[in-house]
Amino acid sequence: MTDDSAKLTAKELEARLRQVGAERYHNLHRFHRRLHSGGCAYEEVQAWALNRYYYQSMIPIKDATVLTRLSNAEDRRQWRKRIEDHDGLREGDGGIERWLKLTDSLGFSRDYVISTEGILPGTRFAVEAYVEFCRTRSVTEAVASSLTELFSPNIIGERVAGMLAHYSFVSSETLAYFSQRPPQAKRDAEFALNFAVQHAKTRAEQELVVKALEFKCSVLWAQLDSLWSAYVEGAVPPGAWEPGSVAKARGEAA
Numbered sequence: 328m329t330d331d332s333a334k335l336t337a338k339e340l341e342a343r344l345r346q347v348g349a350e351r352y353h354n355l356h357r358f359h360r361r362l363h364s365g366g367c368a369y370e371e372v373q374a375w376a377l378n379r380y381y382y383q384s385m386i387p388i389k390d391a392t393v394l395t396r397l398s399n400a401e402d403r404r405q406w407r408k409r410i411e412d413h414d415g416l417r418e419g420d421g422g423i424e425r426w427l428k429l430t431d432s433l434g435f436s437r438d439y440v441i442s443t444e445g446i447l448p449g450t451r452f453a454v455e456a457y458v459e460f461c462r463t464r465s466v467t468e469a470v471a472s473s474l475t476e477l478f479s480p481n482i483i484g485e486r487v488a489g490m491l492a493h494y495s496f497v498s499s500e501t502l503a504y505f506s507q508r509p510p511q512a513k514r515d516a517e518f519a520l521n522f523a524v525q526h527a528k529t530r531a532e533q534e535l536v537v538k539a540l541e542f543k544c545s546v547l548w549a550q551l552d553s554l555w556s557a558y559v560e561g562a563v564p565p566g567a568w569e570p571g572s573v574a575k576a577r578g579e580a581a
């Protein structure tokens with residue numbers, strides 16, 4: 328008979344977390360399959376990039392929130408690299424800037440993208456839920472919720488290869504955001520995994536770590552569900568970006 332309350336070894340906890348990824352990570356979502364295999368129309372790729380800007384732009388805000396909750400200087404030194412990666416060390420540098428190069432290349436004005444006025448409600452609520460989770464749950468759960476990054480190097484490899492092969496309107500320059508991410512994600516995921524393993528002191532806390540990763544998989548999944556409903560099925564919610572409304576997206580008078 329197994330004892331459900333027995334603390335897992337570090338290896339067992341890692342295996343549980345990897346199992347969550349195998350079952351729930353957003354590489355399994357039908358929108359990603361469509362995106363990576365060349366099935367998306369130009370407007371669907373535009374919508375994906377526009378909406379994902381909000382995720383990108385809120386990540387350093389989420390990370391700054393987590394930073395304030397880390398009591399150890401070495402942990403903060405490690406964590407703050409995440410903010411530097413996204414914001415850059417100077418103007419014109421960093422992940423957010425590289426994401427904007429992608430939205431530039433897809434015909435959006437920067438003002439429109441940065442305003443986030445055209446994003447889907449589902450994107451907004453999912454991303455806000457992630458930031459709120461990291462603000463209000465234990466710091467161990469907040470760190471553990473970033474563990475989807477254990478799985479992101481694989482999906483990024485698949486995405487870049489697939490998009491370059493299938494879409495003439497993207498290039499390695501416009502997808503430059505992704506070329507920097509895999510080593511950063513590997514470094515960050517290693518830190519987060521060690522942190523979660525060391526700080527989850529009881530079986531109950533380990534279960535909360537697993538739940539945090541499940542929650543984060545849902546944050547990513549929900550964003551893709553919203554994209555599918557709006558731009559594959561065509562049920563664009565009121566106020567969200569309408570495919571073809573390029574003038575508005577470019578900041579020109581309609």
Ligand SMILES: O=C(O)c1cc(C(=O)O)c2c(n1)C(=O)C(=O)c1cc(C(=O)O)[nH]c1-2
Nearest residue numbers: 386472473474475476478479482483508547
């Ligand atoms: O391209 C992707 O599929 C993907 C996934 C994830 C993820 O799994 O959360 C992140 C990123 N990209 C990413 O670029 C990124 O900066 C990032 C930060 C975080 C996080 O939770 O702190 N996840 C991710």
